[in-house]
Every structure is written in C-alpha cells, then in structure tokens.
Amino acid sequence: MGDPAGIGPEVIVKAFVSHETRELLRDNKPFVVGDADVLRAAAKFSNVNVEINAIDDVDALKDARFALGVLNVLDLDNVVISELAMGKISGAYGRASLDYIEAAAGLACEGKIHAVVTAPVNKQALKQAGHPYPGHTETLAVLTGVSPDDVTMMLVAGNLRVFHVTLHQSLKDAIASLSKAKVLEAIKIANNGLKSLGCYQPKIAVAALNPHASDGGRFGDEDLGVIKPAVEEAQKQGINAFGPIPADTVFVRARKGEFDGVVAQYHDQGHIPTKLLGFMEGVNITIGLPIIRTSVDHGTAFDIAGEGKADCANIIAAMKLASQMAKAKYTD
Secondary structure, eight states, X not given: OOOTTSSHHHHHHHHTTOGGGTTHHHXXXXXEEEOHHHHHHHHHHTTOOOEEEEESSGGGGGGOOOOXXXXXXXXXXXXXXXXXXXXXXXXXXXXXXXXXXXXXXXXXXXXXXXXXXXXXXXXXXXXXXXXXXXXXXXXXXXXXXXXXXXXXXXXXXXXXXXXXXXXXXXHHHHHHHOOHHHHHHHHHHHHHHHHHTTXXXXXXXXXXXXXXXXXXXXXXXXXXXXXXXXXXXXXXXXXXEEEEEOHHHHHHHHHTTSOSEEEESSHHXXXXXXXXXXGGGOEEEEESOSSOEEEESSXXXXXXXXXXXXXXXXXXXXXXXXXXXXXXXXXX
C-alpha cells in the first residue's frame, strides 16, 4: 500500500474501480497488503465507490470475490485511523510501510503470490522508523536474500525500456567510473530484463556518452575506447547489442520500435526521456530479485495527499507489467 499518509492508498482505490483494470481481473487476482481503514478513508475523500473486503490471512482469498469495484485487502491493521495525518512525515507510517513490504515479500518468497506491485514510500519516514535502507529496492533485496549491489532498475514507459550503467552519482563521478566491464554488465542485465518481459531475442541499443557518439574521437574517447568494446564483447556472447548510438536519437528510435531496450550511461540520460515520453505511464521494475517486483515511477506526493487529485495510471501500468512478467515466468 505504501506510506499511509501519501497518495498510495488513493491511487489504489481508484485503480480498482477503473475500467482499465477490468481486463487485468480476467487473468489475475490482485489484492492489497495494507490497512483497510486507510483504504476506506482514501475511498471517501476521493469519492470512489469501492467495496473494501478485509481479510486477516491470505488463504481466505480463495473464497474472495475478484471483480471491478471490489478491493480485497490483507489487513495488517497497523494505522490508528483517528490519528491519520495525510501528507505528514511520520516514523509510525514509515514502520507501517515496512510491515507491508515485509509481508508481501514473504508471501512472494513462499510462492503464495506471483508478483509484488509497490505504491510509494517516503524515505524520510523510513529513516525516522530506524530503517537502514532508503527505499523499496534495497529493502526487498535484503528480504529476499540478495545483495543490494546486485539489483538494478528498468524504467518502462509504453514500449520504451531503459537500463542504466550508472545511477545515483554526480555526472563527473559517473563518467569517471565507466568501464568496459560495467557497460557489458549493464547490457547483460538489459538482455535478461527484457527476456523477463517475454522478449526472448531482444535488440538492445547502447547509448553513446558524448555528442554524436564522439564523432570519431573528436569529443572524448569513452565511446570508442570503453562503450564500443563492451558492445562488441556482448555481440560475441550472443547478445543483439548495437552501439554506441548518439543519445539524441537512440530513444526516439527505440520508441518507434527499432530496439526493445536502451542502455543509458548515466541517471538523467535515461530518466529524462522516459519521464518526458511517458510520465503518467512510467513503471520501475527491479531486476535481480528472485521475485517479480514492479512499482509506480512517482513518489508519495505529500503536497496533494488526501485531496483526491492523484492519478492512478502509473499503478495500473505497474499492475499490468507485473501480470505480463508473471505470465512469462510461470506459464509455458
């Protein structure tokens, strides 16, 4: 459910009455791990007519009704609803968020569910709760027995799928840290990530670092000396990798369907086009976990929490991608 004081509960209740969810309900049985009272409050201030069916054990879902307008919730009952303060950072809400993550991860590791979709948490609330990790990704890695260093993100906006060689570093440090090994590893991660979406022979574009892919070495030596050798090695290993391709055209070409995914060299190179081309449909997928996890590509939006203004398009897109990945993993 995400942070109780954020827009997570609101976008969830809206998603379960959206006609875009109707097709999803034909093949899936989505339910919420969260707090039933918080979801009822979200439905009320959002003016959403949804039936909240609270259960205390996941096995009870076998008798539950899954239909548009019905929201089944594994109710952890860990929020004092009379004291709920929307849009406020709270260690108590951070702890509640962690309870939902831990419960969902446990169900996935036990094989009782096929995928986890996460609504946003607040990093400051998690910190106030005494949690050592900044967000879902690192927390889920630890809960599932994986090193946080071995997981990464795939950003998806429609048919645009983007991976990163470097992420949370200054641009100067990101460039300095580039190596053939790091670029090659990112290409391999992209290859595996795209296969998890059912794309079994993916074509992967690798973005250049410098303008015009360095224009034959006129603008730096990273493209010819680092990125190109990594692409060539990936090709030798049987991966359909192409590049380095100038970054000012590679995302447009991928959006048109020429490539199945793009490897970006640094954070903003990959994030800007995905958010520009698909801000309301963006999904974050964690690659490297033993379970399937997708997420909305937005935060808790405390500035509008409780006002009924939040859009549920992101979480519906995340649910659809989780379903797609589960089908690719669990069906022949």
